[in-house]
Amino acid sequence: MTEGMALSRSAATEDERQTIPSTMKAAVYRGIDDVRLEEVPVPEIGPGEILVRVHTCGICGTDLKKIATGSHSAPRIFGHETSGVVASVGEGVRKFSVGDRVVVFHHIPCRECYYCRHKTFAQCATYKKVGCTAGFEPSGGGFAEYVRVMDWIVEKGTVRVPENVSFEQACFVEPVNTCIKGIQTLRLEAGETVLVIGQGPIGLILAVLARQSGASVITSDLYPARLTISKSFGLEHTIDASRGNTVQTIREKTDGRGADAVVLAVGGTSLIRPAMDACRPGGRVLLFAQTVRGEATIDPAAVCVDEKTLLGSYSASVELQEESVQFVMNREMDLERLISHRFPLLDSVEALNRAAHPQPDSMKIVIQPGSAWEGHQL
Ligand SMILES: [Zn+2]
Ligand SMILES: [Zn+2]
Structure with missing residues (x-):
């Protein structure tokens, strides 16, 4: 010693x-x-x-x-x-x-x-x-x-x-904080339709928070087992991406427009394009899991002509510490x-x-x- x-x-x-x-x-x-x-x-x-x-x-x-x-x-x-x-x-x-x-x-x-x-x-x-x-x-x-x-x-x-x-519940304070920050970045309005792509633990927290802000939430995942968990948290509108086309389904559910906001809670770049396609003109797409630098393909006219906004959110915010602590501890x-x-x-x-x-x-x-x-x- x-x-x-x-x-x-x-x-x-x-x-x-x-x-x-x-x-x-x-x-x-x-x-x-x-x-x-x-x-x-x-x-x-x-x-x-x-x-x-x-x-x-x-x-x-x-x-x-x-x-x-x-x-x-x-x-x-x-x-x-x-x-x-x-x-x-x-x-x-x-x-x-x-x-x-x-x-x-x-x-x-x-x-x-x-x-x-x-x-x-x-x-x-x-x-x-x-x-x-x-x-x-x-x-x-x-x-x-x-x-x-x-x-x-x-x-x-x-x-x-x-x-x-419990210690298990408490250890979610930081991830919840990052999710609250992500959802605030979207500035959701009541009644808006939000698609959350990916229902891992983070996607699920994001979906619950989006619903709390008054949005109508649709979730999607490749694994049906995860969608079962989402449903157990009251997120009953789900898209099984292993069986159907998520973009097409979301358009059908929104009079052909697409979701007002899309949250991408799956890493990598391959779902960025579909996430933008699932968003309505003038809507917002939040990249929440794209933490690796590199290049990705987007349609520039989706941003310019269709006026879709690409947003990002990373890490926690000290200003949301109290809120995230309340969410977890309550x-x-x-x-x-x-x-x-x-x-x-x-x-x-x-x-x-x-x-x-x-x-x-x-x-x-x-x-x-x-x-x-x-x-x-x-
Ligand atoms: Zn973390
Ligand atoms: Zn500073």
């Missing part, structure tokens, strides 16, 4: 200190498609910081993209949809104490720079600085037993989880039901593999270091 580690624990009482080991298991990204379960030091915390013992961390499409494309240097420990328990607090931390159940955002904008003043928070330099780490270059760190939460995240990006809310949607697979941390490599190669029955996949806890029930 290093001197620093001994120091970092000085804030905790004798009892608490004993419960935090010096090393832990973590899923370490070592290069493209190479994640290994390794033994790493438990991170040290400084003044104003907290150490969170991770219970549940959702696997996000962006984690998979980083692992598959090598967009970030190795080694790193990913995972940013993290809920858990405060295991120790650094000097001067007053907002939280050991034992608090929390969910943490991994980045928070400065709210002062040019981009923040123009409300494009995801472009802020401070926002891009990740404030949660389980070691190596800060990258979220949720795929580990413990995560160090830095001071500005403790202040502005750590949220208490009420007693009656259980406006039973988000736990979106979880199809739960893996203990020891099987995190398999979990990531599974998430990278979704099957018809895969929805949200989570890694749960907390499954090894004694008496864990939430």
Whole structure:
């Protein structure tokens, strides 16, 4: 054990200190498609910081993209949809104490720079600085037993989880935030028809939020099993894309016009053109899952002549933090039901593999270091 580690624990009482080991298991990204379960030091915390013992961390499409494309240097420990328990607090931390159940955002904008003043928070330099780490270059760190939460995240990006809310439900705060932001970008009006293409967990949350804003929602997916889940959330208008032509069906349902707004919640570029075709003249198309740079084919006249607007939305907004916390903690949607697979941390490599190669029955996949806890029930 290093001197620093001994120091970092000085804030905790004798009892608490004993419960935090010096090393832990973590899923370490070592290069493209190479994640290994390794033994790493438990991170040290400084003044104003907290150490969170991770219970549940959702696997996000962006984690998979980083692992598959090598967009970030190795080694790193990913995972940013993290809920858990405060295991120790650094000097001067007053907002939280050991034992608090929390969910943490991994980045928070400065709210002062040019981009923040123009409300494009995801472009802020401070926002891009990740404030949660389980070691190596800060990258979220949720795929580990413990995560160090830095001071500005403790202040502005750590949220208490009420007693009656599970860690599984709580870990959706960040994805829900990104979805609320996406739906707000569309500026839906009551009575508008929205097509949500893709009914994975994110597409489903987007569809529920669109309906909440008064729109009439139609969902589509290639997997009928997913549409069954959508229906169980009250989204009864579905298009089975494995059997019919989505563009044609949506036109038939809208007097030949197309949807007022289309949300593309499937990655890749092949559905951009159909998404635009399914949109009415003057309507809006939101690209929500196109996170890989490259080129795509669009019909320029669809934008110029038909006046269709192509929109994008990425990442969470600090201004929607409260709203997303309310949505999740008030259980406006039973988000736990979106979880199809739960893996203990020891099987995190398999979990990531599974998430990278979704099957018809895969929805949200989570890694749960907390499954090894004694008496864990939430
Ligand atoms: Zn995410
Ligand atoms: Zn900023």
